[in-house]
Amino acid sequence: MSGVGLVRASVKETPPPPQPAVEAAPDPEPTSAPSAVVPKHLPRSAPTDITISPIGVRAKIMNLGVNADKTLQVPPLNKATLAGWYSLGPSPGEIGNAVIVGHVSTAELGPTVFFKLGSLRKKDVITIKRKDGTNAQFRVDGVKAYPKKTFPTDLVYGPNSRPGLRLVTCGGKFDEKAHSYVDNVVVFATGI
Numbered sequence: 001m002s003g004v005g006l007v008r009a010s011v012k013e014t015p016p017p018p019q020p021a022v023e024a025a026p027d028p029e030p031t032s033a034p035s036a037v038v039p040k041h042l043p044r045s046a047p048t049d050i051t052i053s054p055i056g057v058r059a060k061i062m063n064l065g066v067n068a069d070k071t072l073q074v075p076p077l078n079k080a081t082l083a084g085w086y087s088l089g090p091s092p093g094e095i096g097n098a099v100i101v102g103h104v105s106t107a108e109l110g111p112t113v114f115f116k117l118g119s120l121r122k123k124d125v126i127t128i129k130r131k132d133g134t135n136a137q138f139r140v141d142g143v144k145a146y147p148k149k150t151f152p153t154d155l156v157y158g159p160n161s162r163p164g165l166r167l168v169t170c171g172g173k174f175d176e177k178a179h180s181y182v183d184n185v186v187v188f189a190t191g192i
Contacts (some may be wrong), residue, residue: 017104017171018119020143020185028079038074041191042093045079045132047085050100054124055116061100061128063087063181074101078113090156092128093136093191097164100128104170104181108153114169118143118185126189138165138189145171156186163191 047061064073064084075084090096092115102114124140146152156166165187172183 016174017115017117017169019171020118020120020145040090041095042130042134042136043089043132044094045130045134046087047092047098047100047128047136049129049132050083050123051127052120052124054121054169055119055173057113057116059083059102059113059139060114061085068144072099072101075103077106077108078102078190080106080109081114086157090163091130092165093130093134093163095161095163097157097160098128098136099168101168114185117169117187118145119169120187123124125192126167126187128165136163136165136190139192141171141188141190143185143187145185147172147182148180148184151184152186155188165189165191175188 046063049059050061051058059082059137061083062075062079062085063136064086067073072086073084075082080103083100086099086101090098092098103112104115105111108158120140121165122140122142126138128136130136156168167187169185170181170183171185172181174181
């Protein structure tokens with residue numbers, strides 16, 4: 001699985017999205033350290049909604065798969081207010097890393113669902129409502145921006161012995177020529 005460019009349209013009128021603070025960067029394997037407290041895990045169930053109160057996110061979640069070239073699908077630009085769950089991986093609350101992506105902005109809408117993702121801090125809480133009526137909660141371990149050319153595929157999609165969550169959007173500078181941001185912002189979180 002490779003990194004994704006989550007925006008294709010020019011966004012000159014939109015201010016740049018918040019970037020992750022240096023102190024919020026996670027350890028190389030933020031959820032691999034042993035812990036005396038093991039978070040409970042849930043059976044598989046598709047996510048339906050995401051709430052991230054510290055940055056004002058309340059959004060529906062759609063299911064995503066992969067494109068013909070094996071890259072992750074993203075929500076269509078006409079649904080840029082929705083987040084998208086990589087449905088071929090773990091669901092939020094299951095053992096492993098659930099991956100949810102969203103647009104940072106579009107030319108038509110300006111800032112969208114994950115515009116403020118880079119301003120999350122360690123210990124912020126993310127709540128995912130699931131189709132089975134349960135909620136999966138996660139505590140942020142860290143937030144980091146990566147150049148799209150060096151997307152941390154293993155840290156995002158790799159194995160995890162606990163319930164993990166990875167939120168991904170675009171960030172960094174906007175490349176006018178490519179009509180895309182140069183980085184991906186990744187939030188690393190662990191189930192609580």
